[in-house]
Amino acid sequence: MNKIQNKLIAIFVSIIVLSMVSVEFFTARTITNTLNEEVAEAGASDNAQLKYMLNELFENYERILERLVVDPKVVTALREETGVTPEIEQQFQQLLKTEEEIGEIFFSTTSGQFSRVPTTDVQVNALDRPWYVQAMEHPDEVYITDAYRHADTNEWALAVAKVVKDGNTIVGVLAFEVALTNITETLEAIHFSYGGVPFVVDRTGVILVHPRLRDESVYDYDALAPIMTQEVGLEKYNLSGLDRQLFYDEVRGFKVGVAYSEKELYASLSDIRKTLIFISVVIILIAIVITILAARRMTKPLERLEEGVSHIADGDLTVQIERTTNDEIGELTTSFNKTIDEMRSILSQVKQSAMQVSSSSQQLSATSEEVTAATEETTSAMDEMAHGASLQAERLDEMNEIMISLEDNFAQVERTVNAMKQLSEDSSASSTQGVATLRSLVEHAKESHTEVTNVADTVHSLVENILKIEYVINTIEEISEQTNLLALNASIEAARAGEAGQGFAVVANEVRALAEQSKVSAGEIEQTIHQVIAQSKTVDHGIARVREFSESQTSVVTETETAFHTIQKATSELNSLIEALNDDFVAMDEAKQGVVTRVEDISAIAQQSAASAEEINASTEEQLSSTIIVSESAEQLSNLSIDLENTVQRFKVD
Template structure:
C-alpha cells in the first residue's frame, strides 16, 4: 500500500499517466468522429439504396400495368404477380409470414422488404401481414399513425420528402426499433409502394471499425508511452537527484557537491539555480555566524545607553506637562469668546437676511403699485370711451324717438284717410244701389274700395300699437342711458381719485425702499466687521490650539520616547537572547572547511 501510494505521487508516474490520458482522449475523439461520420454516410447510402429498390419496384409495376392495359393480364393477376415478384414466393402454411421475402431481389439486406397500402390504409402487398388488413388506426409507441403518414408523404412531389423515420415492430419481435422508409405513390393501382429498413442495418458493418479503432488506440498509446518514457527518463533522474540533495540540505548539511546537468531547457536552468542557491546559503550561514557575535556585543552597549536616556526623558516630561496645563486654560477662554462671537455674527447675519427679504417684498409691492397705476389709466381711458359711446347712443335713441313720433302722426293720418275712404265707399254703394242695373259695376268697385279701406284701417291700428310699444321702449332706454351716463361720470371721478391714491402709495414705497437700502448698507458694514473679528478670534484660537496640540505632541513624544527607551532596553535583552539562539541554530549547519 505504501509503495503504491509513493508511486502515484512520483512525477514520472504522473507525467506518463497524463500522456496516456491525452493519447487515449485524442484517439478516442478521432475514433468517435470517424465513427459518426461513417455512420452518417452509411445511413445516406442506405437511404439511396431504399430509393433505388422502390424505383425498380415501381418500374416493374408500370410494366405489369401495361400488360393489364394490353389485355395480357387481368388486374388481379398482375397484382398477385407483383406480390410474388416483390415479396417472394407465397407461403401456404406459416404463422408469421405470408411471403418469403428473403428469396426476392427486392429486399434491403435481411429485413428491408417491400410493402404497399391503398388510400384506405389497407394492405395490398406485405410479406408479414394478411391482404386487406386495415391499418388506418394503427399507432406506434410515439402515437404516430405510421401508415397514414406514409400514404400522405408518398404523394409528395419531392423525393427527399418521401423519406420517413418511425418506430416499428414486426411480428415475432419484442420491442420497437428505429426504421427508415422510402415510399412512392403508384396512381394506376392506388398503391403506396415503399420499402423500409431498421436503422441499425445501415451501419452494422461499423462494429468492425469500432474494434479496429480500439485496437489502434491501444497500440498507439503503448508506443507513445514508451517513446515518452525514453525521452523523459534522464530528466526524471536529474529531478530525483535534486530532491535528494534538497533533503540533505534541509537536514543542515550544506557541504554538498554541485549537480551537473548542462542543458538549456527548464530542468537545466533549475539545476543551475539550485547550485547557485546552495552557494548563497553557504555564504549566508557564514555571514550570520559572524554577525551573531557582533550583535551580542552591541546589545550589551545598547542596554547601558537606554538606562541613561530613560532618566533624561522623565525630567523633560515634567516640564512639558506644566506648559500643557497653561495652554489648556488659555484655549478654553478663547473658545468661549469664539462661541459668543459666532452667536452675535449669526444674529447679524439673520438681520441682514430679514432686511434683504423686506427689501425684496417692498420692491415687489412697488412693482404691483406701478402695475395698478397702469391698470387705472387703462380703466380711465376705457371709461371715457364708454361715456362718449353712451352719449352718442343717447343722441341716437332721442333722434329715433323723434322719428317714431313722426311715423305715429303719419299712421294717424293714414288711419283717418282710410276711415274717410270707407265712408265714401259706403255712400258710393248706396248711390249705386239706387241706380239699379246701371250702378252694379260701380257698386262692386265701391265694395272693394270699402274692404281695402277696412284692411288699411286694421293695419294702421296694428302699426299704431307697434309704434306705441317702440315709444315706450325708447323712453325706457333713454332713461337707462341717462342713468348709465351718470354712473360713468361717478366711476370716472372714482378712477381719478384712485390714480391719486396710487401716486401717493408709490411715493411712500419709494421712500421706504431708500430707507431699507440705507439700513442694508449699515448692516453690511456691521456684518463685515463681525466677520473680521471672528476671523481674528479664529486665528487666535487656532494658534492656541496649535500651541496646546504641539505641547501635547511634545509630551506624547516624550512619553513615546520613554516607552521606546523601555522597549529598547527590553529589546536589547531579547536581542542578546536571540543572538545566542541564532548562534546555536547556525552551529547546526555544516560548511566546507
C-alpha cells in the first residue's frame, strides 16, 4: 500500500507544483510586459518633457535674434559699418539684463569689422569664427553652433547667429553667446520618474548635460556611440557596473534623452517575483500535507483488501472483508465477498466433476488415434492440388498488374498530349496578340521620330533667334557707352558755365547713371543669353542622339515583328501534329481496354479455383489438426483431472 500511497502523493504534488509554476510564470510574464509598457511610456513622456524644455529655450533665442536682425538701427550700423552706436548698446545692455544666460552680443560686417557688447579691447577676426561661418552657410535660418569652451571662463557655451539683410543684400551677421552653466544645472535638477537623469549631447558628441558624464564624449563609450547615427530610439548600455536604458530624441541636431537604471526600473518587479515565490512555496507545502492525509485515508480500505487476498492465496476461502466506505473501493469489497462465495460453490462442484472427466477422457483418446490416421492421407492429396491452383493465380495476378501499370502509362501520356495541345493554343494566341502589339509599337515609333525631328528644327530656330538678340544687346551697349560720353561732356560744359549750368550738371549726372545701369543690365542679359545658347546647343545635341535612338528602335521593332510571324506559323504546325498524335493515342487506349478486360476475367477464374482448393485444403488440415488436438486434449484431460482433484483438496470451503 505504501507504493500506491507514494504514487498518489507524487502525482498530486507534481500537478500542484506544475500548476503553481505555470501560474507564476504567466503572472510574472504579464507583469513584466505591463511594466515594460509603463517604462516605455514613462521614458517617452520624460524625454518629451526634456525635449520640449530645450526646444522652448532654443525657440526663445531664435525669437530674440529674429527681432534684432530686422531692427533698423542694427541694419544701418552694419550697412554703414558704424559699429555699436549708443542706441544699440543701450538696447543690448537691456537684453543682457533680461536674459541671464546671454553673456555677450556681437556682430560683424561682411568686410570683417567686428563689434561686441559689452565692449572689450580684444581684437577678433570674426570672419573665421564658427558663428559667422555657419550663419553665412545657412542664410535663411537662425543657426545654433556646437558647444565650445569660453576663452576667458573655460565654461561651456554656444552661439546663436543669423545673417542681417538690407533688402536682399547680406550686410553682416548678428550673434549672441549663451552660457550653458545655468541651463545644465536647471535640466539636471529635474526629477524624472524611476530616478531618470537628463542626457544632452551636441552635434560633435560632447555630453553637455548628465550628472556623471558631463564634458565627456559619447564616442568614448562604445554602447553610446550609436545614438549619433540615429535620430530617435532606445539604447541600452552599462555604466559603473549597472545596466541602464537611454530613451533619446533629437532637437536642432542636439541629442536629448533621459537615462534610467534598470535596477530602479524593475525594482517593483523583483519584489513581486519574491512575493509570488513565497506564496507558491506555502501553497505547495499545504498541498503536500493535505495530499498525504487524503492518500492515507484512500489507501486504508485497500490495505484490508490486500489482507483478505493474502488469506485466499493461502487457500482459505472462508474469509469475509467488512465494507467501510460507499465509494468504488466499498463496491470492490462487496464484489470481492461475492466472488469468494461463488468460488466456494464452484470448487464443490469441481470436486464431483473431476472423477467423471477422468473416465471419459480415456475412451476419447482411443477414438481420436484412429481418425488421425485417415485424415493425414486426405491432407497430403489436397496440398498438391492447392499448390498448382495458387501458382496459376499468382501468374495471372502478375499479368493483371502489368496491364494496370500499362493503363496508367497510357493515361499519363494522354494527359501530357492534352497539356501540350493547350500550351500550343496559348502560345498561338500570345503570338497573335504580340504581332498586333508590335504593329502598334511601329506606328508609335514612327510618330515619335516625326515629333523628335520637329523639336530639333524648333531648337535650331530658337538658337538663331537668340543670336539675333545678342546682336541687339551689343547695339544697346554701344548706345550706353555713347550716352555715357555725352553725359560726361555735358557735365564738363555745365562746370564751365558755373552756377547757370548746375541744373544741367545734375541732369547729366542722372543720364550718366542711367547709362551705367543700362550697360550693367545689358551685360547681365548678354551673360544670360550666352548661357541659354550653351544650353540650347546641349539640347540640340541631345535631340540628335534621341533621333538616332528613335531610328534604331524603329528598325529593331520591325525585325521583332517578322520574328513573331515566324513563331506564329511554327506554332500552328505544332498544334496540327499534336492533334494527330492525340487521335493515335485514343485508338491505342481502346485496344488496350479490350486486353485488360480479358486478362481480368481469366485472373478472376484462376483466383476462384485457387481459393476453392485452399478452402478444401484448409478444412482438411483443420480436421487433421482438430483430431490431433482432440487426441492430445484427451490425454491432457486425463492428466488434468487427476491434478484438479489433488488441487481442489487444498482449498477450505466449509
